[in-house]
Amino acid sequence: xxxxxxxxxxxxxxxxxxxxxxxxxxxxxxxxxxxxxxxxxxxxxxxxxxxxxxxxxxxxxxxxxxxxxxxxxxxxxxxxxxxxxxxxxxxxxxxxxxxxxxxxxxxxxxxxxxxxxxxxxxxxxxxxxxxx
Numbered sequence: 001x002x003x004x005x006x007x008x009x010x011x012x013x014x015x016x017x018x019x020x021x022x023x024x025x026x027x028x029x030x031x032x033x034x035x036x037x038x039x040x041x042x043x044x045x046x047x048x049x050x051x052x053x054x055x056x057x058x059x060x061x062x063x064x065x066x067x068x069x070x071x072x073x074x075x076x077x078x079x080x081x082x083x084x085x086x087x088x089x090x091x092x093x094x095x096x097x098x099x100x101x102x103x104x105x106x107x108x109x110x111x112x113x114x115x116x117x118x119x120x121x122x123x124x125x126x127x128x129x130x131x132x
Contacts, residue, residue, distance in 0.1 A: 025077035
């Protein structure tokens with residue numbers, strides 16, 4: 001689990017540093033929020049460096065997140081398959097991986113974001129691994 005630095009009561013700062021070959025896509029970090037109708041991504045502004053002479057892209061920086069927020073991180077792309085994961089920020093400031101962003105478990109994450117299931121119920125699902 002990735003651990004963040006505690007800034008306030010439930011606010012944490014996390015570091016992100018990912019370098020990819022150009023064919024692996026540009027890495028990103030985004031907070032996933034509910035806008036009333038859909039789950040949308042709010043991308044964090046991180047520093048992007050393109051190394052044209054060696055065909056690499058590095059994305060690096062810090063981002064803030066509160067306990068209970070859902071974070072999507074795109075690490076790479078391999079063989080046309082996106083490597084993106086959804087995480088939840090724990091009360092102790094850790095990023096706990098929930099699922100691949102294309103996995104069927106994402107439907108339960110969206111229910112949590114929309115308020116269709118309570119925070120307590122969602123944590124029971126996550127901790128017990130009962131995603132059905």
